[in-house]
Amino acid sequence: MNACLTFAQCTNCSVAMVYHTTHEALKCHYCGKIEGLPKKCPKCNSVNIRHFGIGTQKIETVTQILFPEARIARLDRDTTTTKDAHQTILKKFENGEIDILIGTQMIAKGLDFPNVTLVGIVAADTALNIPDFRAGEKTFQLITQVAGRSGRGSIQGEVVAQAYSLEHTSIQMAQKHDFVSFYNDEIKNREELRYPPFSSLINIIIANLDNDEAKKYALSLSRLLKDNKTDKIIGVLGPIPAGIPKIQNYHRYQILIKSFDLDEARDLLHKSMKQIKISHNTRVGIDIEPLNLM
Ligand SMILES: [Zn+2]
Ligand SMILES: [Zn+2]
Structure with a gap:
């Protein structure tokens, strides 16, 4: 076929x-x-x-087949649309009325249930495919956080994770709970590539319903940023089509300013934007020290 x-x-x-x-x-x-x-x-x-792909619904279906006796619940965007649904599911889980809870990242953080003894993570390295310098950190964080949900009571817990890039440092180190080695490795990369905390970033998203207009403005802005840049500015990257190139019919382009000094990057952007006319259809989103680059 x-x-x-x-x-x-x-x-x-x-x-x-x-x-x-x-x-x-x-x-x-x-x-x-x-x-x-x-x-x-x-x-x-x-x-x-x-x-x-493996959605939570698919996993729920498979789990039901494998464990027909178990009481299974799902916690994701679809099951928590009504008010209090989120709390109700967690309460039931806490009271032992649910045997297996399946969920998205929603259940990764901060939950403390002493009776949880096994945690499974499916596609633990999805974040590695996102073009973001924090991809490794996010993956390490997710695995260690989810793993931390298991064995909080008197019985020792177990964690099973499934991933595709098993050789990746963030997976290797997360498996060993080795925060120090992960940090040492990650901080070296960041320094080499001059990413935070060794620099400051400003992410600029230019969006327009008209693709050519968006591109034109992004190109002129980028050119000005490069022309006006001072010593402390490490570089002006882009424009490139944004991580998600189109949202609600708006075509999106991205420019990234990398700088040793945030104020200087701000001044550079301010100065450059004043030098070009912007059509009223163009939207410019400015994210100072962005937490994600999409
Ligand atoms: Zn086809
Ligand atoms: Zn859509």
């Missing part, structure tokens, strides 16, 4: 639509658009359509 590997994308946003079993529909998590399941591939007309 030939697969053309076309995947369903939202027409308003350049992100994959997510399959929801409860509605038997595809949903865009950025603009909320809902579409029926396609009968055939729009590109090659094949009727062999597969639901790819």
Whole structure:
């Protein structure tokens, strides 16, 4: 069987639509658009359509088959739309009315249930695929945080993690709970590449319904930033299409200023923006010391 590997994308946003079993529909998590399941591939007309990827719903279904006796609950965006749903599920879990809780990153942080003795993480290294200098840190953090949910009571806990990039430092070190080695390795990379904490960043997102307009403004701004840059500015990167190149029909471009001095980067941006005219349709988003670069 030939697969053309076309995947369903939202027409308003350049992100994959997510399959929801409860509605038997595809949903865009950025603009909320809902579409029926396609009968055939729009590109090659094949009727062999597969639901790819491992969503929480899929895991719930499989878990139910494997453990028919277990009381299973799911904690994700879909099951927590109503007020208090989140707390209700956690309360039940705490009271032992739920045997297996399946969830997204929502359940990774800060929960303290003494009766949890086994934690499993599926696709623990998803964050490594995101173009962000913090990808390694985020992966390490996720694994160690989730792992910390297990064995908080008197019984020793176990953690099982599934990942694809097993040789990656963040996975290796997380497995050993080796914070010090992870830090030493990560801080060396950051210093070499002059990423925070060795520099300050300003992320600029230029968005317009018209792709050419967005690109034109991004190019002129970038050129000015490069022309005006002072000694303490390490570099002006871009423009490149943003990590998510289109959201709600807005085409997005990204420019990153890397600087030894944040004030100087701010002044540079301020000065450069004053030198070009901006059309009223162009939106400029400025993120000082961004926590993610999408
Ligand atoms: Zn969308
Ligand atoms: Zn196809």
